[in-house]
Amino acid sequence: DAGVIQSPRHEVTEMGQEVTLRCKPISGHNSLFWYRQTMMRGLELLIYFNNNVPIDDSGMPEDRFSAKMPNASFSTLKIQPSEPRDSAVYFCASSLMNSYFEAFFGQGTRLTVV
Amino acid sequence: SQQGEEDPQALSIQEGENATMNCSYKTSINNLQWYRQNSGRGLVHLILIRSNEREKHSGRLRVTLDTSKKSSSLLITASRAADTASYFCAWVTQGGSEKLVFGKGMKLTVNP
Numbered sequence: 644d645a646g647v648i649q650s651p652r653h654e655v656t657e658m659g660q661e662v663t664l665r666c667k668p669i670s671g672h673n674s675l676f677w678y679r680q681t682m683m684r685g686l687e688l689l690i691y692f693n694n695n696v697p698i699d700d701s702g703m704p705e706d707r708f709s710a711k712m713p714n715a716s717f718s719t720l721k722i723q724p725s726e727p728r729d730s731a732v733y734f735c736a737s738s739l740m741n742s743y744f745e746a747f748f749g750q751g752t753r754l755t756v757v
Numbered sequence: 758s759q760q761g762e763e764d765p766q767a768l769s770i771q772e773g774e775n776a777t778m779n780c781s782y783k784t785s786i787n788n789l790q791w792y793r794q795n796s797g798r799g800l801v802h803l804i805l806i807r808s809n810e811r812e813k814h815s816g817r818l819r820v821t822l823d824t825s826k827k828s829s830s831l832l833i834t835a836s837r838a839a840d841t842a843s844y845f846c847a848w849v850t851q852g853g854s855e856k857l858v859f860g861k862g863m864k865l866t867v868n869p
Contacts, residue, residue, distance in 0.1 A: 647799070676857060686800075686845065686859035699854040734799060736857075743788045743807070744849045744857045748799035 647749035649735050655755045661723040664752045667716055668737030676746060677710055677720050678734040686734075692718065693740055725756045763846060763863040772869050776833040780846030780860055781826075787849040789822055791831045794843045794862070803844075804831075808851070838869045 648667040656662050668675050676691040690700040695712045703710070707726070712718040722729055732753050736746040764779040780789070788807045792800040806813045806822045806829070813820050819832040833840055845862040849855050 678859070685861035688856055688858060691856060699856050736800075738857075743790075743805060744855070745790065745802050745805055746792075746800075746847075746857055747802070748792075750799050 647735055647737050647747055649733075649749035649752050651752060652750060653753045653755075655757065656725055658726055658756055659724045660756075661721065662725045662729075662754060662756075664720040664733050664735075664754070666718045666720075666735030666749060668718070668735070669747055670716065672737035672739055672747070673715065674738045674740050674744065675712060675718050676734075676736040676738075677718070678736065680732045680734060680751070681730075689720070722754075725754075727756045730754055730756050763844070763860045765863060766861075767864045767866070769866040769868065770836060772836060772838055772867055774836055774867075776836050776840070776865055776867070778831045778833075778844055778846075778863055778865070780829045780831070782829075782846075782848050782858075782860070783827060784848070784858075785851040786824070787851045787855060789820075789829050789846060789848045790857075791818075791820060791829075792845045792847060792859075794845065796842075800845060833865075836865075836867045838867050840867045841865060 650665045677689040679687045689702045690710045692712045710720045732751045734751045736748045738744050738746045790805045791803045794800045804815045806820050817834045822829045843862045843864050847859045
């Protein structure tokens with residue numbers, strides 16, 4: 644298996660623009676997580692899905708952030724409009740629900756908002 | 758971090774020495790896990806210990822869990838330069854919507 648695939652790897656955008664981050668989980672995994680990593684705040688859980696259904700989005704910072712999982716093999720995290728404080732590395736991870744959430748991470752998307 | 762800390766924040770040792778990293782958390786947990794992150798990469802799962810277990814081994818890794826103190830430790834024996842990375846503990850919260858929450862991580866440097 645190719646592992647969790649995220650795209651793009653790097654994104655530089657101007658403040659106010661819409662940003663869409665993409666994730667393809669490992670085939671067969673039924674839980675998907677979006678995390679944000681910064682030096683100041685560490686790894687923050689933004690949202691996670693079980694069987695394509697959002698279970699907990701309490702970590703989504705504000706209404707500018709939204710996430711979807713239209714099917715078992717694809718998820719998006721959208722920021723609209725983007726702000727400089729959104730600059731971070733965004734990770735997607737997937738796991739099997741019955742594996743005690745042993746998570747497999749993608750390589751991350753480094754987002755810079757200027 | 759969202760609900761816990763690793764200790765120390767950074768550790769520098771010589772190759773061959775043992776490295777011990779500690780983690781504390783604040784909630785009831787289902788299990789606790791340790792992950793490793795090399796610079797610029799995603800996290801890699803190392804080991805998982807369930808809440809009813811006290812100690813677990815995997816190769817050069819030994820993890821302990823004390824649920825009464827809400828703490829865990831990761832011991833890496835006979836460290837190698839290739840062990841240089843950031844290490845994170847993470848736990849699956851119990852009750853309500855179970856979720857995987859990470860500590861802030863600590864940087865381990867193993868000098869050859």
